[in-house]
Amino acid sequence: MPRYRIDLEYDGGPYAGWQRQADLPTVQQAVEEAIFRLSGETVSIRGAGRTDAGVHATAQVAHVDLVREWRGDTVRDALNAHLRKAGERVAVLKAARVSADFDARFSAVGRHYLYRISNRRAPPALGKGKVWWVPKTLDAGAMHEAAQFLLGRHDFTTFRSAQCQASSPIRTLDRLDVTRLGDEIEIRASARSFLHNQVRSMVGSLKRVGDGAWSAADLKAALEAAARAACGQVAPPDGLYLIGVDYPAD
Amino acid sequence: MPRYRIDLEYDGGPYAGWQRQADLPTVQQAVEEAIFRLSGETVSIRGAGRTDAGVHATAQVAHVDLVREWRGDTVRDALNAHLRKAGERVAVLKAARVSADFDARFSAVGRHYLYRISNRRAPPALGKGKVWWVPKTLDAGAMHEAAQFLLGRHDFTTFRSAQCQASSPIRTLDRLDVTRLGDEIEIRASARSFLHNQVRSMVGSLKRVGDGAWSAADLKAALEAAARAACGQVAPPDGLYLIGVDYPAD
Missing domain, CATH: 3.30.70.580 (Pseudouridine synthase I, catalytic domain, N-terminal subdomain)
Incomplete structure (x- = not known):
């Protein structure tokens, strides 16, 4: 067929x-x-x-x-x-x-996500349901710097939902960039594949770095703990977008 | 008070x-x-x-x-x-x-609007209610060129709602830029003030230029007719945003 x-x-x-x-x-x-x-x-x-x-x-x-x-x-x-x-x-x-050997899930060699934070005192009106509203000012530079500790091949158990069905918690994170555009903070994450809730778990923990509750070293320690309880917070789904999937032929 | x-x-x-x-x-x-x-x-x-x-x-x-x-x-x-x-x-x-002499409406010396057109075959899913969906490919360059005929001081009766309550149809249009960003066309309009439905009427007429139904000369002729019946079409409200108001103190 x-x-x-x-x-x-x-x-x-x-x-x-x-x-x-x-x-x-x-x-x-x-x-x-x-x-x-x-x-x-x-x-x-x-x-x-x-x-x-x-x-x-x-x-x-x-x-x-x-x-x-x-x-x-x-x-x-x-x-x-x-x-x-x-x-x-x-x-x-x-x-x-x-062709018959194309499989949307198993042929994919890269996945790209965008996470949007609305970082201002006023709640989102136009962006309702499309961003995570964080009224307290976040330090996007500190978030980006800390995020770089998560790049590479790691055991991401800390940033993995308890319901995750993947056989291994090992993943290779290729990109985790945090940038501010006015009142909005954009986080871009790329990897061959992600664990269940991984992006939202990383974003929630980065938010702690942004508001000063965590240092970059705290984020690194959370990764190294390889324990779900070490995760900072799981960011809400509202701000998350699947923005691209790579295939070998592309 | x-x-x-x-x-x-x-x-x-x-x-x-x-x-x-x-x-x-x-x-x-x-x-x-x-x-x-x-x-x-x-x-x-x-x-x-x-x-x-x-x-x-x-x-x-x-x-x-x-x-x-x-x-x-x-x-x-x-x-x-x-x-x-x-x-x-x-x-x-x-x-x-x-101060007590500030009046949001009467002190304003400039108003800025953005109009967003989603110009692709697929209807908007994320942008539903936030853009005008025009599936036929529009020539944004031709729209921009034609738009420049509308700049300056004119009788904008053609682009004014029959319900408009302004005493005069004369307005001075300072900016009408059309740019394409991927599948989206953005139209930016600036003036001291606009007539009722003026931006949507101009955008609807520019769309006719974009899809080839009108030439730039047709748009110019529509303006010069100074008759509501000469208006191409009134674009839907979904794509229109009031994005700025200028005051002398700013």
């Missing part, structure tokens, strides 16, 4: 995350139902990142096998029409035929 | 515009009710721009007279607490004592 790669944008707010659940609306279900309306097929799609409830994506990637041969643009436009009709907050950015 | 300048951000989506109405929620009412909860005073605030239903602001300015002398930061934080409690999509960015 022909395989299709589907690139997706979504507002995670109304969803209980990417992965299908029995009784809650999920992004996976929204897309699978749109596919059913297009082709009459009951399919199971696989995504590159299993984003949590409330987490957004500007560039999630999924794949699906369909019986018929469709033009990519037709799949994109038809799925978007069905998604809009159903009132979903999901859009298909691209759809394209790919 | 001490006068306060209040700088506001809001998501226009849930509101029937800035100005108080009998039976519909408005931004003015939301702020006036928060002030009542702070001081027990029933006040009428005046805003620099009377934004329409669905139009957003990152920097609206209003003023209000209160009986008591408050610290600006106290007013800001207290109003934000009341606005959040009431579930409003309005935030007070700043509040400050100003």
Whole structure:
């Protein structure tokens, strides 16, 4: 059967995350139902990142096998029409035929996340649900400096959810940049793959560095403790965006 | 009575515009009710721009007279607490004592608007309600070039709502820039003041230039016709943001 790669944008707010659940609306279900309306097929799609409830994506990637041969643009436009009709907050950015050995999850060699903090006294009005509101002024420079201790290959048990199902807590973090743009702090994280809640756990701990509760050495010690209890805080999902997935062919 | 300048951000989506109405929620009412909860005073605030239903602001300015002398930061934080409690999509960015001759509307010497167009095949998921979705590719360069014909002092009757209450249709447009950033087209408009629906009417007409229906000469002819019927289209409120107001002291 022909395989299709589907690139997706979504507002995670109304969803209980990417992965299908029995009784809650999920992004996976929204897309699978749109596919059913297009082709009459009951399919199971696989995504590159299993984003949590409330987490957004500007560039999630999924794949699906369909019986018929469709033009990519037709799949994109038809799925978007069905998604809009159903009132979903999901859009298909691209759809394209790919070879049968492409797997959105297992072929991925890099994942990129953005975390947005609104760092001002006033709560977000336009950005509600799209940023983490931290009213106390954070030192983004100190956060960036401390973040560099987390780069490289480590046991990230401290920054891993107790529910994480990965067989190993070892990951290699390639990038963790913290920059301030006016009232907003942007944190960009890149790795081949992340543990469950890893980005939000690292951001929550970096926030402690930013507000002066932790030194850079405290962050390093938390990593080295390799114990979940050493994690500073888990940042809320609102500010997190899956912004890119890399594949060997790209 | 001490006068306060209040700088506001809001998501226009849930509101029937800035100005108080009998039976519909408005931004003015939301702020006036928060002030009542702070001081027990029933006040009428005046805003620099009377934004329409669905139009957003990152920097609206209003003023209000209160009986008591408050610290600006106290007013800001207290109003934000009341606005959040009431579930409003309005935030007070700043509040400050100003002299009695400051008038948010009549002292303003410049107003700045941003209009955002999402120009891609996929409908907006994250940007829903915050951009105008135009799937057909627009030529932003041609739009910018044509826009320059509108600069300067003109009779803007073509780009003015039939409901506009201004005594004269003459305005001086200082800036109308069109730029593309990836899939997004940004239009920035500046003037001492605008007529009712002027930015949205200009943007709707520029869109016709962008999609090839109009030439730059057609836009010029529409302006010179000085007739509402010559307007191309009125762009939807979703993409419009009041992003700045200038005062002589600034």
